[in-house]
Amino acid sequence: MYKVIELMYNKWFLVLLLIGNFIGTIYGYYWYGGQLSSTEWYFVPFVPDSPTATLFLCILIVLILMNKKWGLIDALAFTTLIKYGVWAVAMNLLTFMETGFVSWIGLMLVASHSIMAVQAFLFLPYLEIKPVHLYITAIWLFHNDVIDYVYGQYPVYGQLAQYSDHIGYFAFWLSVLVLVLLYQLVPRSNSLTND
Numbered sequence: 001m002y003k004v005i006e007l008m009y010n011k012w013f014l015v016l017l018l019i020g021n022f023i024g025t026i027y028g029y030y031w032y033g034g035q036l037s038s039t040e041w042y043f044v045p046f047v048p049d050s051p052t053a054t055l056f057l058c059i060l061i062v063l064i065l066m067n068k069k070w071g072l073i074d075a076l077a078f079t080t081l082i083k084y085g086v087w088a089v090a091m092n093l094l095t096f097m098e099t100g101f102v103s104w105i106g107l108m109l110v111a112s113h114s115i116m117a118v119q120a121f122l123f124l125p126y127l128e129i130k131p132v133h134l135y136i137t138a139i140w141l142f143h144n145d146v147i148d149y150v151y152g153q154y155p156v157y158g159q160l161a162q163y164s165d166h167i168g169y170f171a172f173w174l175s176v177l178v179l180v181l182l183y184q185l186v187p188r189s190n191s192l193t194n195d
Contacts, residue, residue, distance in 0.1 A: 008122055011065065017119070018061040024112060025054040035156050046147040049155065050088055053080035053116060057123075064126050071129040071189060075137040078120045078127055078186060079178040083141065085117030087174055091157050091167070098159045128189045134182060141175040 007013045028051025029036075039047050056077035063070055092106045092113075148154035149168030160167065 008125060014061055014065055018058055018065070021054045021058050021061070021119075025051045025058060027051075028054060032155070039153065043147060043151065043153045046144050047153050047155070049080070049144065049148075050084045050113065050116065053077070053084045056080055057116075057119060060123065060126070069128060071133040072136060074127040074186065075129045075133040075182055076140065077123070079137055079141060079175075079182050081116045081120035082181065083171075083174045083178045085113045085115075085120070087171060088113035088155075089117075090170070091155075091160060094163070095157055095159055124185060127186045129182070129186050130189055134179070137182065138175075138179050141179065142172075145171050145175055 029048055032048040032051065036044060036047055045052070056073055059070075059073050060077045063073065089110050092110045096102045096106060145168065149164065149171065152164075154164065154167070154171075
């Protein structure tokens with residue numbers, strides 16, 4: 001474990017993580033292309049959840065490399081990486097169970113989204129928030145849940161449509177869980193410069 005933490009402070013390792021996550025982010029937005037093409041413009045920011053989470057991580061890594069801090073990005077990256085990483089793994093496993101078929105794309109999505117959630121914890125040594133960042137992040141997460149499950153903008157998993165109410169309930173509790181983790185694990189800052 002110490003070796004992994006040591007790696008997290010290595011500039012070139014962070015650059016590699018940035019490149020990998022940036023490529024994953026681009027692919028994620030591409031993956032949502034069909035759904036986004038039929039989405040009203042005002043819902044668009046709330047549809048591609050996982051690539052937006054990795055976009056937050058890319059911004060966080062750039063800030064680390066520049067020796068800067070932005071607590072709101074810390075909070076958004078930490079919570080969304082865990083929430084949508086876990087959510088996507090659960091949805092793909094449920095799809096495997098529902099269809100009785102395991103696809104290589106599904107396995108790739110399980111692996112990549114598992115890595116998303118793990119990365120949130122790996123970046124803990126860098127994170128620092130103010131209470132206002134926790135509040136804004138909570139608004140973002142719960143607003144996103146409402147857009148997804150009240151307005152029907154959640155990611156399309158055709159075989160799981162019949163479970164959308166249960167999936168929405170699961171997403172709500174994932175939001176609660178990640179906010180508790182944010183509150184418990186990420187240190188608070190009293191600095192006036194950590195905006």
